[in-house]
Amino acid sequence: MTTVMQSCSRLMEFKVKDLMLDKRRLVQVPDNATLADALNTMVTNRVTAVPVAAKPGQWLGAGGSMIVESDKQSGSARKQYIGMVTMLDVVAHIAGEGDDSDSESGLDKKMAAPVSSIIGHCPEGLSLWSLNPNTSVMDCMELLSKGIHRVLVPLDSNIENISGPELVESASSYAMLTQMDLISFFLDHLQCILSQTVTDLSARQDTVLALTSQARVKDAIKCMSKSMLNAVPIVEATSEEEDHKQLVDGRNRRVVGTFSASDLKGCHLATLRSWLPLNALEFVEKIPRSPLFTVVDTPGRELVTCHVTSTLGKVLRMVTMKRVHRVWVVDQNDGLQGLVSLTDIIAAVRSALLSGARDQL
Numbered sequence: 001m002t003t004v005m006q007s008c009s010r011l012m013e014f015k016v017k018d019l020m021l022d023k024r025r026l027v028q029v030p031d032n033a034t035l036a037d038a039l040n041t042m043v044t045n046r047v048t049a050v051p052v053a054a055k056p057g058q059w060l061g062a063g064g065s066m067i068v069e070s071d072k073q074s075g076s077a078r079k080q081y082i083g084m085v086t087m088l089d090v091v092a093h094i095a096g097e098g099d100d101s102d103s104e105s106g107l108d109k110k111m112a113a114p115v116s117s118i119i120g121h122c123p124e125g126l127s128l129w130s131l132n133p134n135t136s137v138m139d140c141m142e143l144l145s146k147g148i149h150r151v152l153v154p155l156d157s158n159i160e161n162i163s164g165p166e167l168v169e170s171a172s173s174y175a176m177l178t179q180m181d182l183i184s185f186f187l188d189h190l191q192c193i194l195s196q197t198v199t200d201l202s203a204r205q206d207t208v209l210a211l212t213s214q215a216r217v218k219d220a221i222k223c224m225s226k227s228m229l230n231a232v233p234i235v236e237a238t239s240e241e242e243d244h245k246q247l248v249d250g251r252n253r254r255v256v257g258t259f260s261a262s263d264l265k266g267c268h269l270a271t272l273r274s275w276l277p278l279n280a281l282e283f284v285e286k287i288p289r290s291p292l293f294t295v296v297d298t299p300g301r302e303l304v305t306c307h308v309t310s311t312l313g314k315v316l317r318m319v320t321m322k323r324v325h326r327v328w329v330v331d332q333n334d335g336l337q338g339l340v341s342l343t344d345i346i347a348a349v350r351s352a353l354l355s356g357a358r359d360q361l
Helices: 003-013 035-045 087-095 104-111 137-144 179-189 217-227 261-266 269-275 280-289 312-322 342-359
Strands: 049-054 066-070 077-086 150-154 168-171 174-178 209-212 231-235 255-260 326-330 336-341
Touching: 003 137, 035 049, 035 087, 035 104, 077 087, 087 104, 087 217, 087 261, 137 179, 137 342, 150 168, 174 179, 179 312, 179 342, 209 217, 217 231, 217 255, 217 280, 231 280, 231 336, 255 261, 255 280, 255 326, 312 326, 312 342, 336 342
Parallel strands: 066 168, 209 231
Antiparallel strands: 049 077, 066 077, 150 174, 231 255, 326 336
16 A cells, blocks of 8 residues: 555544644624724734624525524524634725725724625635534545635534534534644645645646735735735836736746735734835835734744745645745745645645545555
């Protein structure tokens, strides 16, 4: 039996519940919370998304879901999770039409909107999934390889003998399983595949849209919102005549930074008012050292890159250590050649394991 087959066999034995042993309590917000409340909750807990809870029976859950938290003794429903709000939703709402976000009153009005009204602005908020604890890790990989970044896992499901993703669930408590949890799991259980390159595993996307180094933060937000991108690389501007308000083809251009929606999780509302007119690269380099930023010991956001010959193990160690969700693939001169996202990694690993299993048939 090959090492790939052995790894696949071992993975078949693991369940989602094996990934949930050290998970902390679920961070959530009520449906009547403002977007500012949701942002502050994400800032305080250092997360990039929170489920939204409402009184049961008053809302249709995202994607037609019915995921309910129930009393452990009586089984009666206490709350229903109606969707997920992410940092990209915050970005999209700020960039949306209406009051001018550059003004204090305009931004305050946008951030005072109920969080329930923001659900569904971005694709991830259009569906809400739960994953039974008895689901195999391979089936979990299938779900998270399709661009779904996080799922709710019931810690004491009332639904017996079910595995796989569910739109209907009732449990007394939940935890969140993310793509990053699965990536961390790979580091401990996929030694044979870790030595393969991201190119050999077809884990690389070759086309990458980018911001120029002259783009302003508010324009970066509008671009990301329009294209539904959680993060974009910042590349050197080629000329003053270049349109810095639009995304450009970043291929072969030197990467100088990353602008990410998740960077907002370090910004309280007071900071939002000050950085919208800034240059995006200036924000990346200077805002983390601001006293308004919650992480004041960071010397700017480090640029996380790899090469076409980088091994999967090296990339996994970078994303888990730096807590990033994508790595830019560059050449020896930092020219952009592509990207590797967590979704790409999960899909490539699952494909390699299934291919190894088929070869043994």
